Amino acid sequence: MRVSWPFCAIILAMVLDAAAQQPTAAELFAMPDKGHCSACHQLPAGIAPASRADLGPPLSGARMRELGKPRMRALLDDPMTENPDTVMPPFGRHRILDAAEIDRLVEFLHALP
Amino acid sequence: MRFPEALRALALACAMLAATGCLAAAADVKNEIAARLRAQLPSLAPGDYALGSAAFDEGLRAGSDAPAEGAAEVLEAGRRIWARKFKNGRTLATCFPNGGRRVAGNYPQYDPRLKRIVTLEMAVNQCLKSHNEPLLDQGDPRSMGAVMAYLRSLSNGQKLAVRVPAAAEPRFEDGRRLYFTRMGQRNFACASCHVQGAGRRFGDQPLSPAIGQATHWPVIRAGAPITMHARIRECLELMGAAPFPAGAEELNRIEYFLAYLSNGLPLKANVARPAR
Numbered sequence: 168m169r170v171s172w173p174f175c176a177i178i179l180a181m182v183l184d185a186a187a188q189q190p191t192a193a194e195l196f197a198m199p200d201k202g203h204c205s206a207c208h209q210l211p212a213g214i215a216p217a218s219r220a221d222l223g224p225p226l227s228g229a230r231m232r233e234l235g236k237p238r239m240r241a242l243l244d245d246p247m248t249e250n251p252d253t254v255m256p257p258f259g260r261h262r263i264l265d266a267a268e269i270d271r272l273v274e275f276l277h278a279l280p
Numbered sequence: 281m282r283f284p285e286a287l288r289a290l291a292l293a294c295a296m297l298a299a300t301g302c303l304a305a306a307a308d309v310k311n312e313i314a315a316r317l318r319a320q321l322p323s324l325a326p327g328d329y330a331l332g333s334a335a336f337d338e339g340l341r342a343g344s345d346a347p348a349e350g351a352a353e354v355l356e357a358g359r360r361i362w363a364r365k366f367k368n369g370r371t372l373a374t375c376f377p378n379g380g381r382r383v384a385g386n387y388p389q390y391d392p393r394l395k396r397i398v399t400l401e402m403a404v405n406q407c408l409k410s411h412n413e414p415l416l417d418q419g420d421p422r423s424m425g426a427v428m429a430y431l432r433s434l435s436n437g438q439k440l441a442v443r444v445p446a447a448a449e450p451r452f453e454d455g456r457r458l459y460f461t462r463m464g465q466r467n468f469a470c471a472s473c474h475v476q477g478a479g480r481r482f483g484d485q486p487l488s489p490a491i492g493q494a495t496h497w498p499v500i501r502a503g504a505p506i507t508m509h510a511r512i513r514e515c516l517e518l519m520g521a522a523p524f525p526a527g528a529e530e531l532n533r534i535e536y537f538l539a540y541l542s543n544g545l546p547l548k549a550n551v552a553r554p555a556r
Binding site for chain 2: 205206207218219220221222247252254256257261262263
């Protein structure tokens with residue numbers, strides 16, 4: 168089957184456009200209809216606007232790296248597996264975030280100072 | 281003692297025992313939550329529970345004695361509806377003892393004849409219905425919200441004294457269950473923030489403890505009265521849950537549960553809350 172160049176260009180443009188529209192991890196962290204992690208957690212100074220949120224613990228890079236990426240991924244997917252009493256939402260299990268979004272957040276949190 | 285009299289005495293004793301048992305159950309629930317909150321918030325004075333979230337925010341606390349911006353207009357709108365003459369010449373005030381003064385502290389109350397909880401909003405609509413007047417929309421801040429702002433202001437300082445008789449115990453328990461049940465996409469329960477997280481902050485917003493949550497309604501936000509039911513519905517949306525409709529029985533039961541928890545605390549209507 169022959170595929171024309173203009174057709175490929177349109178598909179490529181659509182893929183690139185969709186990628187460009189994806190929220191960054193920092194945006195996912197703050198968006199009320201996405202992670203909204205900023206409602207509960209504070210980040211190290213300079214990473215995000217100052218906040219007094221403290222329903223959850225403050226997040227530091229050292230703590231995130233101690234947890235490790237697989238456990239962070241599991242916690243974001245469903246924190247109740249580890250702690251049934253947690254108030255943290257099950258972002259993956261309840262489809263608040265998709266797998267790619269969880270991965271982006273994991274990378275973001277793992278790289279925190 | 282003749283047999284029928286003995287039977288009557290036995291029945292009375294059983295009823296009293298049942299009532300005592302059920303009251304103790306509601307009291308036990310309150311004691312357990314109070315003990316938990318005391319342990320979590322040891323520096324919070326008992327009287328400060330009535331301040332709600334303002335107890336944890338210096339700015340809100342400092343402004344808690346000043347009239348909320350827009351409250352005067354809301355109160356006047358409520359007073360006009362309250363004083364409006366029905367077709368038969370009566371007014372809303374004629375349906376309540378003392379013209380509505382110092383009554384809010386007794387609501388919600390269980391009506392044994394209707395076999396249901398009656399909130400203050402429902403009592404207003406019962407009054408309108410009994411006089412063949414159009415009912416107020418419980419979800420409308422301009423009508424029912426304004427009436428609540430005025431009527432509840434007539435009970436400022438009155439201490440909450442909500443009773444849970446034996447027959448109402450299942451409704452109280454249902455309110456407790458709803459308050460502690462995780463709901464919606466975010467999987468929060470009301471208690472996640474207001475028991476487990478009481479005194480902490482969600483974003484910039486301090487989280488009021490469950491005890492004291494029933495004392496200061498409506499709040500005035502951006503010049504509009506927000507009733508407790510309206511605020512619970514906002515929370516449900518935040519939780520990613522479909523809110524119960526305005527006036528739903530679920531909201532009545534949550535209010536009944538929360539009002540009982542706040543028994544003994546003074547009412548103060550129309551406190552200021554920041555715009556969102």
